[in-house]
Amino acid sequence: xxxxxxxxxxxxxxxxxxxxxxxxxxxxxxxxxxxxxxxxxxxxxxxxxxxxxxxxxxxxxxxxxxxxxxxxxxxxxxxxxxxxxxxxxxxxxxxxxxxxxxxxxxxxxxxxxxxxxxxxxxxxxxxxxxxxxxxxxxxxxxxxxxxxxxxxxxxxxxxxxxxxxxxxxxxxxxxxxxxxxxxxxxx
Numbered sequence: 499x500x501x502x503x504x505x506x507x508x509x510x511x512x513x514x515x516x517x518x519x520x521x522x523x524x525x526x527x528x529x530x531x532x533x534x535x536x537x538x539x540x541x542x543x544x545x546x547x548x549x550x551x552x553x554x555x556x557x558x559x560x561x562x563x564x565x566x567x568x569x570x571x572x573x574x575x576x577x578x579x580x581x582x583x584x585x586x587x588x589x590x591x592x593x594x595x596x597x598x599x600x601x602x603x604x605x606x607x608x609x610x611x612x613x614x615x616x617x618x619x620x621x622x623x624x625x626x627x628x629x630x631x632x633x634x635x636x637x638x639x640x641x642x643x644x645x646x647x648x649x650x651x652x653x654x655x656x657x658x659x660x661x662x663x664x665x666x667x668x669x670x671x672x673x674x675x676x677x678x679x680x681x682x683x684x685x
Contacts, residue, residue, distance in 0.1 A: 504554045506666040507678075509567060509613055510546035511577070511658040513633060518545040521581070524652055525595060525635040528584065532646035537595060537636040544675060547579075547599060547633055549661065550614045555621055560663070564679035566616040567663050574609045575685025577601060577658040584648040585632060593638050597651050599631040606631055609683075613661065637672070659683055 513521075522539055529537045552563070582598030601607065610629045618625050638645075663679040 504556050505560065505678075506554050506668070507552040507560070507563065508664050508666060509549045509552070509563075509617060510662050510664055511549065512546055512660070512662060513579075513658065514656050515542065517654055517656045518542050520652060520654060521545075521597060521633065521635055528648045529595065529636060532648055534595075534636075534638065534646065537638045538672070539636045540634065540672070544673065545633060545635070546662070546664070546675070547631060547658070549610045549629075550617055550626060552617060552621055552623065559621060560678060562620045563617055564663055564681075566620050567613070567661055567679055568681040570609070570613045570616055571661045571681035572684045573612065574683050575605065576683045577605050577609065578603075579606060579631075579656055579658060581633075581651050581654045584651050586645045587632065587634070592645055594634045595636040595638075595645075595648070596632040596634045599633060601631070609661070 519542060522542060522545075525539055555563075578601070580600045580602065582600050585596050585598050586592030587594045587596050599606070607629065610631075614626055614629075617623075660680050660682045662677055665676040665678050667674045667676070
């Protein structure tokens with residue numbers, strides 16, 4: 499498949515701007531306190547909760563994926579999420595600072611399972627093995643050393659009201675995202 503005929507896609511939730519701003523402020527201070535000098539904070543508009551990474555797919559599949567996104571969103575209510583502990587990802591050779599997310603009633607896990615099933619069926623992909631709800635805040639260049647412990651994240655609760663299909667562009671300055679489709683959670 500040629501790059502010109504495909505797009506790097508994923509489905510996600512967007513946190514409210516003020517939540518992103520609060521978490522980026524925390525991350526800036528936490529990284530400074532931990533002595534992490536090579537970490538780069540993400541741009542506020544780049545913050546998202548990835549529900550499913552689809553990878554490179556042909557452009558002609560985007561309409562079908564958007565339809566699944568809308569059908570799935572219509573079956574699920576808006577979500578209420580809570581921040582959890584800071585976490586370095588991946589656990590071995592970490593390259594990203596993230597914050598765990600919790601959904602007390604299990605709605606997020608249900609939405610992710612339902613959405614992954616539908617999107618993977620349309621794209622002809624295997625279902626993902628597991629889902630770890632998190633919000634990435636910073637990236638590092640290396641994952642060779644064990645990261646320093648971090649202070650507790652602020653205890654925040656926030657709502658998410660739509661699911662988004664994004665296209666990702668990998669650039670030297672970091673990833674850039676384009677919204678291709680969005681669907682309101684209606685339930």
